[in-house]
Structure formats: C-alpha cells, structure tokens
Amino acid sequence: MTMDTTPTPPQARGRRGGLRRGFLTAGRIVEESLRLLDAGGVTGFSMPKLGRALGADPTAVYRHFASKDDLILAIADRLIAEAMEDLKPDACWVETLIDATRRLRRTYRAHPAAASLSSYRTTQRPAEIRAVDVLLDAVLQAGFEGFQAAVVYRSLGDFALAWCGGEAALLALPEPLETADRAAWTRTYRAVERAEYPHIWQVRDELPLVTDDDIFESILAMVIAGLCQRAPRPCICSRHPGSVR
C-alpha cells in the first residue's frame, strides 16, 4: 500500500520542454482515471490531478479527450467491459440475465466513484454494444419478439444500470456524508414516534438490519419473477417457474 500523495511518475519531457511521443495514450489515461477515482473518490479526480498523476501537464489529457465528459464515457465503457469480461451465456436465459446483473453490480461496487459518474450514460462504444447483444440474445430466447423484445431488454438494462448506479453513488459519497446517509436507518428512523409514524415504528428494529445485499437480491428476484411470468417461453432449467399460460 504505497501512499502516493505526490507521486513522481516518469516525466513526459526529457529536458527543457522536449517531449516523448506516445507517452500518453487513451488506455493509460482511462486506467489512471480509474486509479484516481478508486483512491480519492469523485473529489480526488480532476483533469489537472489526472495530468499530474500521469507525470504530464495538467492540461495534457485534452489532447486525447475532447472534454471531461468524453473521458467519462470512455471510463463508462471500460467499466462495462470489466463487468462483462468473462460472461458466458448460460444454457438458461434467466441465469444469464441474473449473472449479468450481478456482474455489473460487482464491478460498480469495486469502482463506485467511476460508476457514479457514468452509470446512466449511453456510451455507444464497443463493450456496451457487445453487452447489449448478449442480453438481447437472452431476451429473444425467452420468446419475446420485435417491439416487445426491445422494451423488455431496455427495461432490464436500465433497471440494472439505475439500481447499481444508485448504490455506487451512495458508496461514492465523500466519507462523512455516506455515513450520515446510512445512519438514517439506525438513528432517525429508529427513534420515530409511535403515534406519528405507526408503521415505521412497527419495524423500527428490523430496518437497520437490512443490507445492500438484501435489497439487491430482493428487488432482482421480483424483477426476474415478473419477467418469467410474462415470458412466452420458459427457461430450460427447472429453477425458474414461468407463466401459468
């Protein structure tokens, strides 16, 4: 664990303004952005800091990305690539969808600051397009067709991105704030007046026990159950009860 507050990385210039061609690349910049975001959160990430961390000028990154937003889209695609890296479509389309969603969540939790910046964006870049194709495959296997298939895919995709992005945004909050937000359930909601908020009062002891994992698996199970109920074709394995039609 090297505390790299003021690192002295290899310099882009040899001496007196000379420069090394190919010292910065899009790939290296994205990797370093991720490192910075992981280490210092959203506030630890800025174009000047990024340039300095790369051993270059604070404005050097602009030679490779038109704007910070442009860079964020590249980071978003990098995250999707990491999440779907060794995703192998299962024989059962339901398992494929569940697995993909869990993978996305795992990656977003590993890089919460990066995810919070980029989760709701459409990158239109290779990794995203690949992922869309894999998930659409599963949706088509479920027997959805044409417009229906398109709607179902968008529903599942946007759901996963939104939920995992929201979790990441909370994890990425500057430290005092995240703690305060989470403490809500053990302080404010725990200490509520019985007369005023009777229903909260009823479960006041259980509310603080709920974990992110509980919530995720619970909402995912509901979505999948609703999906199976509507799917024209059931899955191949016996674990996911489908519609009664």
Add this chain to the structure above:
Amino acid sequence: MTMDTTPTPPQARGRRGGLRRGFLTAGRIVEESLRLLDAGGVTGFSMPKLGRALGADPTAVYRHFASKDDLILAIADRLIAEAMEDLKPDACWVETLIDATRRLRRTYRAHPAAASLSSYRTTQRPAEIRAVDVLLDAVLQAGFEGFQAAVVYRSLGDFALAWCGGEAALLALPEPLETADRAAWTRTYRAVERAEYPHIWQVRDELPLVTDDDIFESILAMVIAGLCQRAPRPCICSRHPGSVR
C-alpha cells in the same frame, strides 16, 4: 416567457450596506433553487447564481445552509413533499404502491436537474419520513412482517428512487449530450452489422421506438408482479393476481 438573464429582483439592502432582516428564508431559497435548476439545469445552478437571483450577495445562502450539500438535501425533501402531496392510500395496497411510484416519477420529470442531484440521498427530513410510513403501511397490508417487511419496503423505495433518478439524470444532461445519448438507439444501434451483433440486428427497427414511458411501465409491472407473487396476503381488488400458494 420572460428571459431573465440578468434579473433585478428586490434587493436585500435598503441603502449603503443596510440590510433587511428575514429577506432570505430557507423556504424562499429552496424555491429559487428549484426555479434555477428547472430553467438552467445543473450548470445554471450555483451558490453565487442563487444568491444573485435572490437579490442578495453571492455568499448569502451560506447563512441558511451550511453547504451546497445541505441545500441539496432540503431540495430533495421538497421534491418528495411535492411528489407525495396529495397521495391518498388506496383501499388496494398494490394501487397505493403503483400510484406512489408514478407520482415520484412525475415530480422528478418536472424537475430533472434537481432530481438528478438528490435522488439517491436519504434526507431524514419530514416529507421523506412521512412517505416511508405511508409505503410501509402498504407493505404491511400485503402481509409482510418484521425483517421481511423492512427488506421489501427498502427494495421498492430504492427501486423507485434509483429508476426515476436515473431517468432524471438523463433528462438533466446539458442539451447536446442528452440528444447524443438518446440518438444512440436511432444511429449506432440501428446501423449495427448483422454478422457481428445478430440479436441487436433482429430488433434494430424496434429499438428506437421504445419510449421512456414504455420502459417505466414495463419494469414497474415486472416489479409489481414479482411482489404480488411473494405477498402473503393478496390485494383487496381483483386486478392484481397474487401468489398461487
């Protein structure tokens, strides 16, 4: 439609540094924040701009809110209040949950920039606590108890906030970006190679037709179906088929 680029609102000082007590209030500040966010998006909203719009000093707001984050929490609660304003619990608990989710979405769509800043935060303020109690009521009516009820409530609440927040974040993107993001489905994904992305290709004509409304109603229906399937007690009306147990 008054173009208020440089408005000249009532001034806080009468003359020569004198000042009017009670000129700024938390309520007025939140209202003006909302106006600013609605009119100019996230980029049109800053502490200095807010102060000037209120006819006061660029730093005046700090006398009422400790930080921008503090103000954002107040805005978040204001949005929840607006969303749940005249929510009347239906006799059918399923209808109550659906109605609350649709209301949240309507409010977030009306104030996308404000929502994008605040949707994933826990405000711990009055409107939020009230809303939690109403929704927990519905969950308890469904027959969930104790820890289960807590998990189900958190699942539904976080789902609604995350999805609607994500939609709002997209709507709140600075104009050229939102258009670009949306154009993905009519450009990039429409023009995909059949051999490389066969499943996208299959629904390439339908993908651009999918609207936000379609996606929202579709994912909401799945969640509700999954919920009804797991609810120990069915709803009172006949419109929401429950579990087969």
Add this chain to the structure above:
DNA sequence: TAGATTTTGTCACAGACATTGACATAGCCA
C-alpha cells in the same frame, strides 16, 4: 429604556477547476 448578544447580510479573498489559445518540439512523409 439602554446595553449586550445573536442573526443575517456584505465583502474580500483563497484555492481549485474546466477549458482555450499560443507556442514548441518530435516524429513522420514528401
């Protein structure tokens, strides 16, 4: 009513950020 205290607004300013335009040099192509 007079004096002390608190509240609320103003002002000057520190430190950071995104982005731009002018400049310089290194590698490439003719």
Add this chain to the structure above:
DNA sequence: TGGCTATGTCAATGTCTGTGACAAAATCTA
C-alpha cells in the same frame, strides 16, 4: 531536406465552493 501534424507545455480566463472579518438589525436582558 523541408514541411506537416500530433502531442505536450504554458499562461490565462472565468467560474466555482467555502472562510473569515466586518457591519447593521433584531432580539433579549437588565
């Protein structure tokens, strides 16, 4: 060789969040 372009540097602009010193108004206390 001579020029072009890609890439890095530098100086600078206008903006942002937040602080601390100050001043006047409202309120509280004697």
